Amino acid sequence: MTWxxxxxxxxxxxxxxxxxxxxxxxxxxxxxxxxxxxxxxxIQRFVAFILAFVIGVGALNVLRIHWHRIQRRxxxxxxxxxxxxxxxxxxxxxxxxxxxxVYSGLRTEEPSYIWMFDYVLTPLDASMYSILAFFIAxxxxxxxxxxxxxxxxxLIAGTLVMLGNAPIGGVIWSxxxxxxxWIQRIPMMAGMRGILIGVGLGAIAMGIRxxxxxxxxxxxxxx
Amino acid sequence: MxxxxxxxxxxxxxxxxxxxxxxxxxxxxxxxxxxxxSDLTKEYYNQIEAIPAGGVVVLAFDLGPAGWPELGGMxxxxxxxxxxxxxxxxxxxxxxxxxATGAALITNCFEGDYGPMDQMGADYGTDWVNLGYIAGxxxxxxxxxxxxxxxxxxxxxxxxxxxxxxxxxxxxxxxVYMLVSIExxxxxxxxxxxxxxxxxxxxxILVGALGVSIPGVEPYRPTRVQSYLPGGKxxxxxxxxxxxxxxxxxxxxxxxxxxxxNDALSTSHVLVIIFVALGNIGYFLRSRRK
Numbered sequence: 001m002t003w004x005x006x007x008x009x010x011x012x013x014x015x016x017x018x019x020x021x022x023x024x025x026x027x028x029x030x031x032x033x034x035x036x037x038x039x040x041x042x043i044q045r046f047v048a049f050i051l052a053f054v055i056g057v058g059a060l061n062v063l064r065i066h067w068h069r070i071q072r073r074x075x076x077x078x079x080x081x082x083x084x085x086x087x088x089x090x091x092x093x094x095x096x097x098x099x100x101x102v103y104s105g106l107r108t109e110e111p112s113y114i115w116m117f118d119y120v121l122t123p124l125d126a127s128m129y130s131i132l133a134f135f136i137a138x139x140x141x142x143x144x145x146x147x148x149x150x151x152x153x154x155l156i157a158g159t160l161v162m163l164g165n166a167p168i169g170g171v172i173w174s175x176x177x178x179x180x181x182w183i184q185r186i187p188m189m190a191g192m193r194g195i196l197i198g199v200g201l202g203a204i205a206m207g208i209r210x211x212x213x214x215x216x217x218x219x220x221x222x223x
Numbered sequence: 224m225x226x227x228x229x230x231x232x233x234x235x236x237x238x239x240x241x242x243x244x245x246x247x248x249x250x251x252x253x254x255x256x257x258x259x260x261s262d263l264t265k266e267y268y269n270q271i272e273a274i275p276a277g278g279v280v281v282l283a284f285d286l287g288p289a290g291w292p293e294l295g296g297m298x299x300x301x302x303x304x305x306x307x308x309x310x311x312x313x314x315x316x317x318x319x320x321x322x323a324t325g326a327a328l329i330t331n332c333f334e335g336d337y338g339p340m341d342q343m344g345a346d347y348g349t350d351w352v353n354l355g356y357i358a359g360x361x362x363x364x365x366x367x368x369x370x371x372x373x374x375x376x377x378x379x380x381x382x383x384x385x386x387x388x389x390x391x392x393x394x395x396x397x398x399v400y401m402l403v404s405i406e407x408x409x410x411x412x413x414x415x416x417x418x419x420x421x422x423x424x425x426x427x428i429l430v431g432a433l434g435v436s437i438p439g440v441e442p443y444r445p446t447r448v449q450s451y452l453p454g455g456k457x458x459x460x461x462x463x464x465x466x467x468x469x470x471x472x473x474x475x476x477x478x479x480x481x482x483x484x485n486d487a488l489s490t491s492h493v494l495v496i497i498f499v500a501l502g503n504i505g506y507f508l509r510s511r512r513k
Contacts, residue, residue, distance in 0.1 A: 037369065040369075048359030049358075052358035107355075108326045108327050114330070118336075122288035122291060123288075137491070141238060146506070155503070163492070165453070166489050167488055168256055168493060169492075171489075184437070188441065192441065
């Protein structure tokens with residue numbers, strides 16, 4: 001196995017780049033070594049380019065998966081039609097968004113791209129998200145049962161927050177808004193801050209594990 | 224099955240159907256329930272009113288079409304409010320997005336696709352600019368904070384930012400007075416806090432977020448995030464406030480929608496509370512009979 005295929009190569013690159021960016025944060029601009037700032041910024045711009053490139057790789061991967069589904073279609077199973085539809089839409093969006101957008105100089109204002117965005121993507125995307133309202137309503141009806149003291153507490157808090165958040169709550173009694181504000185600013189904030197501090201400590205621990213090569217999940221490929 | 228058991232186990236399709244019935248009519252024919260302006264919305268509004276003359280504001284639309292029905296109103300009203308501040312106080316507005324889908328939403332907003340947008344004589348390139356989509360997510364934010372020109376060398380139409388008068392005074396995050404971020408996920412306020420606020424701790428941050436995201440924003444207020452608009456309710460309240468300053472916004476598509484959303488939120492919440500109450504009544508009565 002050549003050296004660049006081994007895990008040590010990517011681990012060393014990760015360590016060097018991470019230490020450089022961390023070093024710059026503490027000792028760069030306005031501190032000991034201002035020159036480090038420009039180099040660190042260059043690295044981060046490079047990351048932005050890679051991330052932009054990854055979108056293209058992701059799109060190709062989606063097309064590859066759906067190509068396999070079309071190839072392996074079985075009699076009576078028409079789900080391959082959805083995979084074909086993805087090809088149609090990807091081609092249409094690439095033509096309108098990239099080709100027509102660039103050649104006309106209109107970019108995201110290209111009329112056919114805007115039409116597809118406004119009348120295809122926007123309603124579909126918004127509909128998918130809006131369906132949540134039905135699930136949340138059904139979930140609240142089933143979950144908010146005062147079976148235990150803790151569940152009763154959750155029920156009372158949930159109902160008060162709902163009344164405080166719904167515009168009609170404040171119209172019925174302004175106290176609902178005050179109660180909702182108190183719940184959000186005292187008990188909820190205390191809980192959320194505890195969680196956030198825990199997440200922060202976890203991120204530091206994860207960072208140290210990555211820097212020391214103990215955490216290798218991000219390299220992919222399994223052990 | 225007894226009546227109590229039926230109350231406890233109402234078919235979800237009944238609930239779905241009733242939700243349609245209470246939401247749809249008020250969306251199309253609003254009943255104009257009063258809008259009570261919360262302290263958060265007043266603070267959001269007052270923070271924008273207090274921007275000093277010549278202050279640079281970044282207005283970020285970090286959202287996609289999924290979040291548009293809930294957040295569109297506040298996007299539109301924030302832009303309209305900032306245009307009035309350009310007119311009144313000569314502030315500068317830099318629009319951008321770290322979401323690929325956000326670019327078209329910005330364009331639709333200032334072109335007035337959602338209603339009359341009074342730009343009040345503001346000059347593009349001098350008073351405001353649309354940088355469009357900036358790639359890289361959180362890393363893109365870090366790049367912009369360190370060197371805005373390098374992070375986004377052109378505006379949304381491909382014009383070099385070096386040729387735009389407004390950008391002559393915007394090089395790093397140190398040149399920005401306020402960030403107004405309307406967002407429906409990641410990257411969003413947490414990434415801005417990590418990459419922008421840590422570089423400039425005096426940066427004023429206002430957030431417009433989905434209702435479900437609010438528990439995550441609240442812990443940062445008021446020291447990091449000065450105020451926020453919570454979902455559709457916040458949008459309705461804010462449009463009502465901005466509407467007092469720019470009356471044309473209220474009869475427009477966004478103004479009408481805000482009233483409808485305000486009513487629909489009320490009717491749907493009341494329905495859910497009624498069902499929760501019915502379920503619990505059924506549960507208690509059945510338990511007592513046992």
